Amino acid sequence: MSSMSYQYVNRQRYRLTPEGTVDLRLSEDIVISEEPLNIVLHWNCPKTGKQLEKPLMVTMRTPGQDAFLVTGLLLSYAIIHHAADIEKISCEEHNQCDVYLDKHIQFDWKSLSRQFVSHSGCGICGANDVKKLAHTFTHNIDDKTHWLSINQLLSLSTKLREQQALFTATGGVHSAGIFTVDSCLSVQEDVGRHNAVDKVIGELLQQSLLDNQNILMLSGRVSFELMQKAVAANIPVVVAIGAPSSLAVSVAKQFNITLIGFVSEYTFNVYHGDFRLIKAQC
Template sequence: MAQRISYNHNIVKYSHGILQNVEDDVVMEFPLTIFVNDQEFATMVCTPTHFDEMVIGFLASEGVIRFNRDIKSMKIDENKGIAYVELFAEITTSQEYFSKRFIGSCCGKSRQFYFHNDARTAKTSSSTTTLTPVQCIDLMNKMQNNSLVFKETGGVHNAALCSPTELVASRTDIGRHNALDKLYGYSLMNRLPVRDKVIVFSGRISSEVLLKAAKIGVGIVLSKSAPTDLAIKLAEDLNITAVGFIRGSSFNIYSHHHRIVQP
């Protein structure tokens, strides 16, 4: 049985000098606990859609799996809020491995990651995909217009995996990381080549978001919002084009501007 995404809640709304009782759509928060090889691995608070994609994308992002075929079986019990994942191989689940700060280097540059698994799974992009300015703005508009849940509730993040001209997959979640994990899971489950794809995102490009994009394997990230300084540094190092503040007919290019070309 599919989970509800939002529900009606009675509120008091103030508008134009008047208080009135109305109904409002409120997005739902759902906790999903993931067990890997019978061990509790993580609990994710999410929007209850595309659980399978989110779990697979999360495990890949954490370096637990590399491909969908690494999973022997997966069962999601929506009533209990539990995902049971069995892998063909054992995993390392020690706290030290998944939370230890790590500093490494690549191609002669200093690269700093927060966690061990970031260093193992983040990819330096080799993408040769380019976009025109009009395509950047058009993809952002397409993603925004495609998000019915955001229009109804205003309480979710939107993310889309795109070709230069079309949305390939669009996902919504209360957690920006979850939305990206769903896209990652989608690409793995469908064996979708992503080097020529673009991620379009509604939220801020933080270092975590940039790393998620690197792990997925894209070379361009488009956002409606701003990047952080660490995200820009990582984008420079990982050869990813970060574009922010896509609003109306303008935007800012923060790294590797060669991928945004005038026709």
């Protein structure tokens, strides 16, 4: 747990005693850090070959693992498709990441810039239609059957919780983890749930660990934007402690992703794709 990720603040703690009086105590509390991150793109103009530089967006995030966040974000917008599409990421300037794209990367800047909104809860704004999503991502999600057991699935919420150091300290963050049936590959935490997913996907993309049988585990609800990130990363199973939205279910059906909500130690709901589950338990 990085010291950049949290801060100490003064607090007044009020408690109503059994006698009906108010007990007031002054103390310190740990709160999650929230700071802006300016993301600046550097790329070559396809017509002139001249290097261009423009600020892409400002997002509010918990400092730490910024390069992972940026990598996952660019993947979810289909600006990149592989880690090699990024020449380098420089985070030397405070609260800024300069992203240098490989020379072959081309995109429509005007179309791209319209999609971004500068706040920590932003998703893929302007892409709230499943048909548009299908035009952006045309790859097929792996449809292998019967590879995730019920016992393995039910263990995910506990495994994610065990890795939530920032949540334990502050109670103020979202988390996302990527698992295989055998192991936890990565867990990331952030004040923004979209950022947590970008960080965990970006980390595995950089390490070439994204696989067609990965499982994305979320600490909260499932929105359209989070499903889009799963689609971009070719993740076939999305599991959440909370509920899915209607558009999240639509994306699951469109791309044949197994979508599971309200998972706990003993129960879960399947909204699509139960063919990946091993239903017979020993």
